[in-house]
Amino acid sequence: MKFEVEGMTCGHCARAITRAIHTLDPDARVDVDLPQGIVTVEGAILVDAAADAITHAGYTVRERGAG
Template identity: 35%
Template sequence: MYEFDIQNMTCGHCASTVEKAIKAADPEASATIDLTARTARVQSKLEPAAIKAAVEKAGYPSSFKHI
């Protein structure tokens, strides 16, 4: 499981976009988005850098921490 701090995520549409970006990178990923904390917890077989790249490509700078 990985946790990402997501910058610029301020509304439900943003959270949905982040979740869609994660799912596009790994359709089997499980993602829990916390809009208030501006975090995404992701269970994926992909390396965290691949998830981070997908989120950033969607327009949301992020930083990763392993849980």
């Protein structure tokens, strides 16, 4: 699933989002593309749950999708 995320600017942001996703699925694959503002998650997580985790980490999810 892919998310368009606002507010990511550095490695700390990428680590914070990765940690948030890993609280739901420690085995999830998380790819953070800072320049594009895209977070890709592969794992056993529902789209809404992953979006909520990103939001709770302090970032704004502008778009979410399963693809």
